[in-house]
Amino acid sequence: MKALVYHGPGKKSWEEKERPKIIDATDVIVRITKTTICGTDLHIMKGDVTEVKNGRTLGHEGIGVIDEAGGAVKRFKKGDQVLISCITSCGTCEQCKRGMYSHCEYGGWLLGHLIDGTQAEYVRIPFADTSLYHAPGGVNEDALVMLSDIFPTGFECGVLNGRVKPGDTVAIAGAGPIGLAALLTARFYSPSELIMIDVDDERLRKARGLGATQTINMTGVDAVKRVMELTDNRGVDVAIEAVGVPVTFEICEDIIAAGGHIANIGVFGEKVDLHMEKLWSQNITITTRLVDTVTTPMLLKSVESGNLHPEELVTHHFPLGEILKAYDTFSHAKEEKAIKVVLENR
Numbered sequence: 001m002k003a004l005v006y007h008g009p010g011k012k013s014w015e016e017k018e019r020p021k022i023i024d025a026t027d028v029i030v031r032i033t034k035t036t037i038c039g040t041d042l043h044i045m046k047g048d049v050t051e052v053k054n055g056r057t058l059g060h061e062g063i064g065v066i067d068e069a070g071g072a073v074k075r076f077k078k079g080d081q082v083l084i085s086c087i088t089s090c091g092t093c094e095q096c097k098r099g100m101y102s103h104c105e106y107g108g109w110l111l112g113h114l115i116d117g118t119q120a121e122y123v124r125i126p127f128a129d130t131s132l133y134h135a136p137g138g139v140n141e142d143a144l145v146m147l148s149d150i151f152p153t154g155f156e157c158g159v160l161n162g163r164v165k166p167g168d169t170v171a172i173a174g175a176g177p178i179g180l181a182a183l184l185t186a187r188f189y190s191p192s193e194l195i196m197i198d199v200d201d202e203r204l205r206k207a208r209g210l211g212a213t214q215t216i217n218m219t220g221v222d223a224v225k226r227v228m229e230l231t232d233n234r235g236v237d238v239a240i241e242a243v244g245v246p247v248t249f250e251i252c253e254d255i256i257a258a259g260g261h262i263a264n265i266g267v268f269g270e271k272v273d274l275h276m277e278k279l280w281s282q283n284i285t286i287t288t289r290l291v292d293t294v295t296t297p298m299l300l301k302s303v304e305s306g307n308l309h310p311e312e313l314v315t316h317h318f319p320l321g322e323i324l325k326a327y328d329t330f331s332h333a334k335e336e337k338a339i340k341v342v343l344e345n346r
């Protein structure tokens with residue numbers, strides 16, 4: 001079979017690799033039908049994620065069909081259409097019992113990280129019964145691919161941790177795929193204002209189309225001053241950080257209202273100043289989280305009922321065999337006006 005293989009920082013190839021085999025009786029082999037590229041994959045390509053070793057197949061998102069099921073797998077059989085979760089969970093360890101699957105003692109973020117991932121014709125999924133979902137029929141397949149990672153991430157780490165409530169004023173720093181997923185799922189709670197902050201006019205235009213009430217291009221603009229003007233100097237009830245760099249986190253610290261929540265989603269590679277001299281008396285909460293994908297069943301129902309349209313974030317389609325071209329497009333997102341790219345294995 002063919003797979004997208006990482007060969008150290010800056011080096012990857014679409015190459016022939018041995019088809020994965022069942023190792024444990026709880027495994028299944030899935031034939032991938034659709035997958036995508038995540039911002040995290042670009043971090044891996046830069047060498048930021050040092051646990052990813054030379055020879056690893058990348059990818060932690062996708063949908064497919066069960067090709068082979070191990071003897072202990074109860075809920076899935078050959079031919080079933082499935083949604084793959086970016087988080088693998090054993091379902092029985094202490095962390096899984098707490099619903100914190102991201103820190104599962106035997107799972108967590110394995111795919112395209114510690115074991116071979118989904119950017120391939122076939123992938124092995126451990127703990128299939130507790131790490132896969134049956135894909136409902138008649139649902140947009142691109143929407144399902146967006147539920148592997150970005151929608152549970154935007155919703156759990158941003159919206160739920162930020163405690164978005166009806167009538168709240170919400171600001172999201174970063175209008176990439178995750179920020180836009182947070183925007184779409186924040187709308188479940190009908191906040192009164194949804195302010196998007198980014199550096200890319202095209203993404204902000206997209207955000208307005210998806211329900212942002214205000215957008216701020218922070219290039220050459222004092223974003224903090226602008227948010228304070230828009231909120232009568234009160235600040236926002238919820239500030240969601242969806243980039244992972246100090247400047248956007250500090251904006252969140254500067255715009256948070258008394259009693260507010262700063263919900264971090266961004267993957268940080270460097271330290272950030274925490275302005276306790278301003279925040280100590282403000283009754284605020286700061287949260288961090290790795291996605292647990294505990295909300296995937298609920299998001300699936302929202303998609304099935306037509307209340308959520310994750311496919312709106314998909315801007316490009318490529319055949320799986322053109323994945324190198326897709327990486328090129330995704331890594332030049334601004335020039336290519338790309339948000340999410342979907343790869344199809346037909």
Ligand SMILES: [Zn+2]
Pocket residue numbers: 038039040060086149150
């Ligand atoms: Zn991802």
Ligand SMILES: [Zn+2]
Pocket residue numbers: 089090091092093094095096103104105106107
């Ligand atoms: Zn576990």
